[in-house]
Amino acid sequence: MTADARSPAEAEEGTADARSAAEAATDPVDAPDTRFPSEAPEMTEPALRLEGMSASYGGRPVLTGVDVEIPAGVLSAVVGPNGAGKSTMVKAALGLVPSVRGTVRWLGRPLRRVRKRVAYVPQSDAVAKDFPITAVQVVEMGRYPHRGWLRRLTAEDDECVAAAMQQVGVAELADRPIDELSGGQRQRVFLARALAQRADLIVLDEPFTAVDARTEAALLEILTGLCRDGVSVIAVHHDLRDVRDRFDHAVLMAGTVVAAGAPADVLTPEHLERAYGMAPLAAR
Amino acid sequence: MSAIVTGTLQAGSLQAGPLGGWVQAGPLGGLLDALPLSYPDAVVVVGTAVVGFVAGLLGPLAVLRQRSMFGDAMSHGTLAGVAVAFLITGAKVPELLLLGAAVSATLAAFAMIALERVGRLHADAAIGVVLSVSLTLGIVLLTGISESGNAQQSGLDEYLLGQTAGMVERDVVVALALAGVAVAAILLGFRLLRSATFDPGFTAVAGVRTWVVDAASTGLLALAVVLGVRTVGAILMVALLVAPVVAARQLTTRLAALLPLSAVVGAVCGAAGGLLSGRAELPAGPVIVLLATAVAVLSVVLAPRRGVIARARSGRLRQGRMRQGRLRQERAR
Numbered sequence: 001m002t003a004d005a006r007s008p009a010e011a012e013e014g015t016a017d018a019r020s021a022a023e024a025a026t027d028p029v030d031a032p033d034t035r036f037p038s039e040a041p042e043m044t045e046p047a048l049r050l051e052g053m054s055a056s057y058g059g060r061p062v063l064t065g066v067d068v069e070i071p072a073g074v075l076s077a078v079v080g081p082n083g084a085g086k087s088t089m090v091k092a093a094l095g096l097v098p099s100v101r102g103t104v105r106w107l108g109r110p111l112r113r114v115r116k117r118v119a120y121v122p123q124s125d126a127v128a129k130d131f132p133i134t135a136v137q138v139v140e141m142g143r144y145p146h147r148g149w150l151r152r153l154t155a156e157d158d159e160c161v162a163a164a165m166q167q168v169g170v171a172e173l174a175d176r177p178i179d180e181l182s183g184g185q186r187q188r189v190f191l192a193r194a195l196a197q198r199a200d201l202i203v204l205d206e207p208f209t210a211v212d213a214r215t216e217a218a219l220l221e222i223l224t225g226l227c228r229d230g231v232s233v234i235a236v237h238h239d240l241r242d243v244r245d246r247f248d249h250a251v252l253m254a255g256t257v258v259a260a261g262a263p264a265d266v267l268t269p270e271h272l273e274r275a276y277g278m279a280p281l282a283a284r
Numbered sequence: 285m286s287a288i289v290t291g292t293l294q295a296g297s298l299q300a301g302p303l304g305g306w307v308q309a310g311p312l313g314g315l316l317d318a319l320p321l322s323y324p325d326a327v328v329v330v331g332t333a334v335v336g337f338v339a340g341l342l343g344p345l346a347v348l349r350q351r352s353m354f355g356d357a358m359s360h361g362t363l364a365g366v367a368v369a370f371l372i373t374g375a376k377v378p379e380l381l382l383l384g385a386a387v388s389a390t391l392a393a394f395a396m397i398a399l400e401r402v403g404r405l406h407a408d409a410a411i412g413v414v415l416s417v418s419l420t421l422g423i424v425l426l427t428g429i430s431e432s433g434n435a436q437q438s439g440l441d442e443y444l445l446g447q448t449a450g451m452v453e454r455d456v457v458v459a460l461a462l463a464g465v466a467v468a469a470i471l472l473g474f475r476l477l478r479s480a481t482f483d484p485g486f487t488a489v490a491g492v493r494t495w496v497v498d499a500a501s502t503g504l505l506a507l508a509v510v511l512g513v514r515t516v517g518a519i520l521m522v523a524l525l526v527a528p529v530v531a532a533r534q535l536t537t538r539l540a541a542l543l544p545l546s547a548v549v550g551a552v553c554g555a556a557g558g559l560l561s562g563r564a565e566l567p568a569g570p571v572i573v574l575l576a577t578a579v580a581v582l583s584v585v586l587a588p589r590r591g592v593i594a595r596a597r598s599g600r601l602r603q604g605r606m607r608q609g610r611l612r613q614e615r616a617r
Contacts, residue, residue, distance in 0.1 A: 111489075112491070120485060128482050132536060133538070137538070149473075150475070
C-alpha cells in the first residue's frame with residue numbers, strides 16, 4: 001500500500017479516529033505479522049524494515065510511502081532537513097505517533113515481540129528536565145522492560161546498571177539529580193540507560209544536539225564499539241559531515257526516503273539537492 | 285458568614301455532653317479523644333490534615349506533569365456538580381454533593397481533553413475555556429438556588445471558599461478512606477508513574493500504554509480535588525495541590541522523598557489552617573492556602589541546597605546565567 005493510492009480524505013479520517021482510539025484494537029506497529037510468518041530472529045534480519053509506511057500529525061501528512069531497510073549491526077544515521085520527517089519516521093516505527101499506516105519490523109518482528117531488545121533514547125526536550133530523579137535512577141529504568149513495573153530490581157540488574165554507568169563514564173555522577181547535570185553528562189546517562197537494558201538495537205533521536213564536541217566524539221566512540229559487538233544503532237542526526245565520516249549507513253529523508261545505503265552513495269550532490277533544495281555547504 | 289457557621293454547626297452530629305463538653309459516638313472516638321483538643325476542634329484538625337495530606341501527595345501528579353491549571357479547571361468544575369446534585373436531591377447530603385462534584389470535575393477534564401484533541405486547541409486555551417465556563421455555570425446555579433428561597437440551601441456557598449465548621453466525624457472517615465485509596469495507588473504505581481512522567485517516550489516503547497497512566501493520574505487528581513473542595517473551596521483548591529509540592533521540591537531531588545514530604549506539608553498546613561480559620565471565623569480555604577504559600581515561599585528562599593540563598597552563596601546562580609549567556613551567543617552564531 002502506498003500513500004499515493006489513498007485519497008486525502010482517507011488520510012484525514014485516519015488521523016481523526018487515531019487520536020481518540022489511539023491505543024485501541026490494532027495499531028499498525030503491533031498488528032499481527034501475516035507477511036513474514038515465524039521467522040527466527042537472526043543477525044541477517046535487518047534492524048528496521050519499513051514498507052509503505054505513512055504518518056501524519058494533526059491531519060497533515062508528514063511521511064508518505066516510506067520503504068526502507070536498515071541493516072543490523074551497523075551505525076546508521078537518519079538525516080535530512082528540518083521537517084523532513086526524520087524523527088517522525090523513527091517515532092512512528094516505535095508506535096509513538098498516533099496515525100501510522102504500513103508495515104514495521106524491528107529485528108524482523110513486530111515491535112511488541114522485541115520490546116526488551118529495543119532501547120530508545122528520546123530527544124532531550126521530550127524528557128521532563130527538572131524532574132526529581134537521580135542519574136542512577138534514570139539508568140535503572142533500562143532494567144524495567146526486563147523486570148516489569150512492580151518487582152524489585154535484582155543484584156543482576158544492579159550489576160548491569162553499574163557496568164553501564166562505568167562504560168560511559170558517569171559512575172561518579174550516580175547520585176546527582178538529573179537537573180544538575182550538563183547536557184553532555186545527561187546524554188551519557190541516557191546512553192547508559194540503553195546499555196543497562198542490554199538491547200540489541202539502540203534508537204537515538206538527535207542525541208548530540210545539547211552536547212559538547214568532546215562528549216559527542218566519546219559517545220560516537222562508544223556507539224561504534226557497540227556495533228563491533230553486533231549491536232545495531234540508529235541515530236537521527238543532522239550533521240552531514242559527521243555522518244559521512246563516522247557512520248556506516250545513512251537514510252536521507254525529505255517527507256519520504258530519498259536514498260539509503262553507504263553514506264558516500266547517499267550523500268551525493270544530486271540526492272542532497274533533492275532533499276534540501278540545494279546542496280548544503282558541509283557536504284561539498 | 286456567622287449565620288452559616290451556626291447553621292451548619294447545628295446541622296452536625298454534635299451533642300452537648302452533661303458537663304458542657306462534647307461527646308461523640310463515632311468510629312474515630314479514640315483517635316479524636318487522644319488529641320489535646322476539644323472534640324469539634326479535633327474533628328476539624330484531623331479532617332483538614334487528611335485533606336491536606338491527600339492534596340500534597342497527589343499534587344505532584346499535576347505539578348510535575350505540568351498540569352496545575354488542568355487541576356484548577358477541574359476544581360472550578362466541581363461547583364456546577366454540587367449545585368446540580370443539590371437541585372436533584374433537594375437536600376444537602378455531603379456524600380451526594382461530593383458525588384456531583386466528582387462527576388462534574390470528570391466532565392470538565394473530558395471537556396479539556398476533547399477541546400485539545402478534537403478541537404485542536406492549545407492546552408492553555410482549552411483550560412481557559414473550561415475553567416471560566418464551569419465557574420460561571422456553578423455561580424449561576426448557586427445564585428439561582430439561593431434566590432429560590434429554599435431553606436435547605438444555606439451553606440452551599442461554602443463550596444466556593446471552603447468551610448470547616450460543618451465538618452463532622454463522618455466526613456473525616458470518608459476522607460481517611462479516600463486517603464487510603466490514594467496512598468495505595470501511589471505505592472502500587474510509583475515506578476510506572478515516575479517513568480511515564482519523566483520520559484513518556486521510553487515508557488511507551490517499553491510497552492506501557494501511557495494513556496492509561498494519564499487517565500489514572502487524572503482520576504487521582506479528581507479524587508484530591510473533590511475531597512478538598514468543601515474544605516478549601518473550588519476557587520482555591522489548586523493552591524493546596526501546588527504549594528506543598530513547591531515547598532517539598534526545594535528540599536529533595538528524589539520523587540520517593542518528594543511525595544511524602546509534600547503530603548506532610550499539606551497535612552500540617554491543612555490542620556493549622558483549619559484550626560485557625562475556625563478561631564478567627566474566616567473561611568478555611570484562604571487561611572489554609574495562605575499558610576501553604578508561606579511555607580512554599582520560605583522553602584524557595586531558605587532551602588539548604590536548592591534555595592535562592594544557598595544557590596546565590598554557592599555561585600551557581602551566576603554560573604547558570606553565564607551558561608545561558610554562552611548558549612545564547614552560540615545560538616546567535
